[in-house]
Amino acid sequence: MPSEHKFPVKPFPVDKQIQGISVRTNQEHYKLYQGYVNRWNEILEKLKTADRSKANATYSEFSELKRQETFNANGKILHELFFPTILGGDGKPKGEILEKIKQDFGSFEAWKEDFIATGMSARGWAILALELQSEKLFNFLVDLQNVGHVQDTVAILALDVFEHAYFIDYGTNRKSYIDAFFNNINWDFVEKRYQYAKKVAQIYKEYFKE
Numbered sequence: 014m015p016s017e018h019k020f021p022v023k024p025f026p027v028d029k030q031i032q033g034i035s036v037r038t039n040q041e042h043y044k045l046y047q048g049y050v051n052r053w054n055e056i057l058e059k060l061k062t063a064d065r066s067k068a069n070a071t072y073s074e075f076s077e078l079k080r081q082e083t084f085n086a087n088g089k090i091l092h093e094l095f096f097p098t099i100l101g102g103d104g105k106p107k108g109e110i111l112e113k114i115k116q117d118f119g120s121f122e123a124w125k126e127d128f129i130a131t132g133m134s135a136r137g138w139a140i141l142a143l144e145l146q147s148e149k150l151f152n153f154l155v156d157l158q159n160v161g162h163v164q165d166t167v168a169i170l171a172l173d174v175f176e177h178a179y180f181i182d183y184g185t186n187r188k189s190y191i192d193a194f195f196n197n198i199n200w201d202f203v204e205k206r207y208q209y210a211k212k213v214a215q216i217y218k219e220y221f222k223e
Contacts, residue, residue, distance in 0.1 A: 018057065020089065022050045025096040033193025034099065038181045045177060046096070049088030056082045083159035091138060091158060094171040094206070102199025110169065110200070110207040117150040125195070128152045132174050132191050137161070141170040143210040145217040165217070167210035170203050 027039035056078050063075040070076060106114075106121060118124035124141075131152045132139035138155040145165045155161040172194055179190030 019054050020050050022047050023093055026100050027096070029100065031100065032104075032196050033182070034179075034190075034197065035182050038179070039096075039100075041181065042092075042173075042178060043096070046089070046092040049085045049092065053082065053085040053089055056085060080159075084157070087158035087162070091140075091168075091171050091173070094168055095173050097202045098170055098172075098199055099194060099197045100199065102197050102202070104196040104198050105200065106198075107200050108204035108207070110204050113150060113207065124150075124152070128172070129188070129191055132172050133187060135174050137173075137175055139172040139174060140168050142166040142168045143207070143214060145214045146221075148211075148214050167206075167213050169206040169210055170198070 025043060027043040028036060030036055031039070060075070060078050060082070063078055064073070065075055067073045068075040111121065114121055114124045118127065128139060128141060131154050135154045136156040137158060137160075140153045140155055142151055142153055142163065143149070143166060144151055144163070145167065150169070151163075151166070153161070153163050153166070172191065174187060174191070179187060182193075183190045
């Protein structure tokens with residue numbers, strides 16, 4: 014396991030009103046994010062003394078700690094993509110990422126339709142990601158925070174569709190929540206994620222040439 018480390022809870026402006034998603038929803042959602050950070054830190058501490066000699070796939074303290082580590086680690090990381098995506102944006106697509114979306118999906122509207130359908134289908138997350146080998150964008154469905162992730166990809170935009178993200182405001186009407194999500198996307202942040210993903214893709218090409 015890594016050397017001594019404790020992850021901080023990052024501050025996000027969840028007390029600010031945004032279009033279609035209430036302050037209360039963002040505040041309660043932020044508490045869940047805090048829980049993921051705290052649980053991962055707690056698991057890392059317990060892993061220091063877990064008995065590795067009894068590790069097995071059926072049950073052991075070590076295996077359960079490692080299993081829940083992935084759930085909480087991705088809970089932390091995905092929410093640190095989600096909050097900057099919906100806070101501080103105006104929902105107006107722009108930047109190089111917009112042109113890349115049009116290139117890979119045929120049009121922005123085609124991508125949006127596919128992303129919404131992915132969000133309606135998922136139990137946990139819909140994620141726009143750059144696949145490093147092809148350097149193409151894909152909308153991936155992630156059913157749980159540790160089930161469904163595709164390797165060698167970089168997440169660019171993350172939509173949380175667990176019920177806690179929208180039940181206070183919309184009940185079972187997930188589609189209206191997703192519409193509100195689109196109205197608040199911070200495309201400046203999404204662009205930064207895309208530029209980062211492009212750099213990772215270049216490194217991938219350099220080091221994994223056939």
